[in-house]
Amino acid sequence: MIAQFFPVQGVFIFQPSFRGALAHRGSLSEYAHCLILFRIPCMPLCVFDIFADGTTAVPADTNVTGPGVYRWWHFDLTDPMLEPWVRKHLHEIPAGSLVQKQTRPRCDRFEGGLILNLRGINLNVGQAADEMVSVRMYVDSDLLITVRRKKVFAIDAIRHAAVAQKAPPSPAEFLEELILRLTQRVQEHVETLDEKTEFFELDLEDKETPMPHELPEIRRSVIRLRRYLEPQRAALSKLATLDMPLIPQDSQLELHEQANSALIAVEELDELRERLVSVQEEHDANVAQRQARHGYVLSVAAALFLPLGFLTGLFGVNVGGMPGTGDPWAFALLCLGMVALAGVMIAVLRLVRWI
Numbered sequence: 442m443i444a445q446f447f448p449v450q451g452v453f454i455f456q457p458s459f460r461g462a463l464a465h466r467g468s469l470s471e472y473a474h475c476l477i478l479f480r481i482p483c484m485p486l487c488v489f490d491i492f493a494d495g496t497t498a499v500p501a502d503t504n505v506t507g508p509g510v511y512r513w514w515h516f517d518l519t520d521p522m523l524e525p526w527v528r529k530h531l532h533e534i535p536a537g538s539l540v541q542k543q544t545r546p547r548c549d550r551f552e553g554g555l556i557l558n559l560r561g562i563n564l565n566v567g568q569a570a571d572e573m574v575s576v577r578m579y580v581d582s583d584l585l586i587t588v589r590r591k592k593v594f595a596i597d598a599i600r601h602a603a604v605a606q607k608a609p610p611s612p613a614e615f616l617e618e619l620i621l622r623l624t625q626r627v628q629e630h631v632e633t634l635d636e637k638t639e640f641f642e643l644d645l646e647d648k649e650t651p652m653p654h655e656l657p658e659i660r661r662s663v664i665r666l667r668r669y670l671e672p673q674r675a676a677l678s679k680l681a682t683l684d685m686p687l688i689p690q691d692s693q694l695e696l697h698e699q700a701n702s703a704l705i706a707v708e709e710l711d712e713l714r715e716r717l718v719s720v721q722e723e724h725d726a727n728v729a730q731r732q733a734r735h736g737y738v739l740s741v742a743a744a745l746f747l748p749l750g751f752l753t754g755l756f757g758v759n760v761g762g763m764p765g766t767g768d769p770w771a772f773a774l775l776c777l778g779m780v781a782l783a784g785v786m787i788a789v790l791r792l793v794r795w796i
Contacts, residue, residue: 488512559576584612631713637659641653648730656717657721670706
């Protein structure tokens with residue numbers, strides 16, 4: 442079932458997502474018409490009541506929480522109705538964190554719940570992987586709200602599991618699965634960058650190899666990734682050490698492992714940054730060395746031909762009184778003299794160790 446309409450409540454509940462429903466139901470203009478016609482306060486991408494055995498149900502009401510262990514709401518940040526909805530149902534602090542335009546990874550305890558922002562590798566088609574997608578979350582014992590601007594494939598995988606009646610049975614396990622998926626994708630991308638860096642290093646064995654065109658972009662990619670992964674590592678470390686009923690001890694152990702994986706990813710990015718700088722510097726050194734060698738060859742050639750050029754210019758002056766103008770051997774003698782002079786110049790250059 443793509444969508445259900447509950448006449449008593451006057452609300453659409455979409456499963457698995459409103460975007461999928463649009464493909465069956467109509468256009469964005471029809472969506473706006475539904476909002477006006479049925480006075481829907483906010484349109485989630487999906488919402489599930491999740492029970493202790495991992496089974497799910499589409500809610501038949503608009504309450505924030507439901508009969509399951511927790512109710513999961515998933516929203517698009519661009520929904521114009523989102524901000525009024527969260528400010529109506531949540532305290533202003535978690536509500537503000539969910540609709541904030543610019544975010545960085547964070548983990549803050551709020552009363553009995555959590556404010557959590559995370560970042561993941563951007564796997565959307567046609568977009569750079571290092572333009573990391575964000576997930577804004579508010580987590581409580583019976584409520585979990587996630588908000589995204591761009592599609593987050595880790596969230597999508599959990600949504601598909603919920604549709605298949607295999608959802609994480611508690612908010613803590615939801616966090617475990619989400620963080621695991623985000624961290625695995627980060628590690629895979631960092632490994633890809635490591636392979637490219639290793640290829641660049643092997644290329645340096647040939648001193649004549651030109652600098653790869655994608656080297657500067659990969660350096661920028663590492664910088665952008667580290668910008669978000671360092672605060673994410675700190676947020677995950679803080680999450681793993683929180684002593685609260687929402688995060689049981691078993692979950693803490695798993696979150697410690699994910700925080701450690703995030704730390705490893707940050708350390709690998711630091712190493713990659715230094716290796717890429719080294720590759721860049723070695724390419725620059727090779728270029729400078731080639732330029733110096735070419736300049737050296739030109740300098741030696743100039744040193745040899747400068748006196749020869751002076752002689753040819755001197756004897757080419759078309760004025761009276763030039764010696765040898767009537768002697769048929771004068772030109773041959775001049776050429777032999779220039780060859781001898783060139784030999785003397787080469788001997789002098791060798792003596793001073795220029796060549």
